Amino acid sequence: MSVIISFYERLSTFLYFYHPPSKMAAAIPVFTIYDAMILCQIPDTGNFQGQTDAQRMAEELFDNDFGTAMTKSIKQVNMDLATLASLTAVQGRIVSRPRAQDQIRAFVQWVRDEIRMGRNPAQHPFPAGDTSTLLQRLNFHQKYDVKDSKTLIDNTVPPKWSKEQQWKQWVKLLRDHLRAYIGVNGIPLVYVVRENAAQDPTPQDDFLDEYINMALLVGTAFIVDNKQVLALLNKFIMxxxxxxxxxxxxxxxxxxxxxxxxxxxxxxxxxxxxHDVMAAENIIATLFYAGEKRPAMYWQKFEQILNNANATMHHEYGRVMYTDVMKLRSLQQRIKADFLSQTKAAIEANMHAIPMTMTYDQAMRMYRSKVAEKFPPASAAAVAWGRHVREQNRNTRGCCTTNQCNC
Structure with a gap:
């Protein structure tokens, strides 16, 4: 008999280690509005139609639903508290102390914060000890939503976007503007365009930044806010x-x-x-040289811009977008200066030779040489100096130009 018992003991030990009993996952605690009312110092006593004061307060004020606490205005909460206090005893009067009423208002703010930051308020007990902080935040929201937001919106409107602006500077103005807008759940709209789609729980000095970093990018509120951001973007890029x-x-x-x-x-x-390719294509299609017209256009600038545009096309696509012959033909179309007509004709003749030996670089050198012949570097400097002198003369017209003049 002892042998049999020993066998079963060894068997049970084997089964325990190799097939241990399954462990049930710990149940997630669920906290109700009723629990929160007790934490708000509403007595869980009394008996009106089978309910305590805390149970009735949860139902009368919030329908036992955190969603109602999210959307119900503080003004309506105050009115309901006053109504419950004005009832007769037969009607089920509930008179709550001022401290309890403050905690109920703080509870509303806490629920809003939890939902704004993507947390489920049913999974955490209401922190009644944070009432003062929550009331300060509530007061800020009531003021900010109604008054400050409108002022900030008006004061942060960015200019309409254009290619002449610097994108990074313009985006900063746009973000400031979106921060002034308050979304459906009380979160600044800038959360819609935050860089990191994942939530960031890092504590922030400004609780609005915590909203922005923690707001969920899904759900009904996000859908509405996302659409609003698109409308604003379309407005500013129009x-x-x-x-x-x-x-x-x-x-x-x-x-x-x-x-x-x-x-x-x-x-x-x-x-x-x-973006650079589009600009390069536009340059190649529209740039032309009609003579030395400093500072708007001169040969050195023309050659540099055209070569950079060709290099941009090559860099983007990783291959030669324009063959040497194509670049040469395009160059011929870009030359409009009369004094280069003979050089242009000579290049054109070489292009029709068989075999054709003229290259884009050779043509550039020929044009460059002719421009330098007509406009030597020294003369270009003299022209610039002459322009400077004329400007100075205009600025001092009618005035003494001696060293003793103090005007």
Whole structure:
């Protein structure tokens, strides 16, 4: 018999170590509005129609629903508290002390904060000890939402975007403007275009920054706010066909976040070369040389701009976009100066020779030599100095030009 018992003991030990009993996952605690009312010092006593004061307060004020606490205004909460206090005993009067009422208002702010930062208020007990801080935050929101937000919106409107502006500087103005707008859940709209899509729980000095960093980029509130950001973006890029095309390519009427990052990629990130290529193509198609017209255009500047445009095309596509013959033909079309007509004709004749030996670089050297012959570097400097003297004379017209003049 002892042998049999020993066998079963060894068997049970084996089964325990190799097939241990399953451990049930710890249940996530659930805290209710009723629990919060008790923490707000509403008595869990009394019996009106089978409910305590705390149970009734949870139902009468918030329908036992955190969503109601999120959307219900403090004004309405105050009115409901006053109504409950004005009832007769037969009607079920509930008179709450001022401290309890403050804690209820703080509870409303806490629920809003939890939802704004993507947390479930049912998973945490209401921190009644933070009432003072929560009330300060509530007062800030009531003031900021109504008054300060409108002032900041008016004072932070960025200029309309154009290619002549610096993207990074303009985006900073845009972000400041979006921060002034308050979204559906009380979060500044700039959260929609924050760099990191994941939540960042790092504590911040400004609680608005905590909202911005922690807000969920999903859900009904985000959908509404995202659409609002798109509307603002479309407003500020209106008239810039290039930026409008970037957003139109997304084929969206709701996704402001996608539109923002598409513009960002185009103007400063992944699309910077695409932007440069468009500029290079425009240069190659429209640039021309009609003579030395400093400072607007002169040969050295013309040659440098044209060569840089060709280099940009090569860099972007990783291959030669324009063959030497294509560049040579394009160069011939870009030359409009009368004094280069004979040089242009000579190059044209060489281009029709069989075999053709004329190259783009050779043509550039021929034009460069002819320009230097007609406008020697010294004479160019003299022209610039003459212009400087004429400017000075205009500035001192009617005035003594001696060293003794103090005007």
């Amino acid at each position: 008239g810039c066909s290039e930026a409008e095309m970037v957003i139109q390519a997304l084929n969206t009427t709701t996704d402001g976040r996608a539109a923002f990052f598409a513009l960002k990629a185009f103007y400063e990130g992944e699309g910077i070369f695409a």
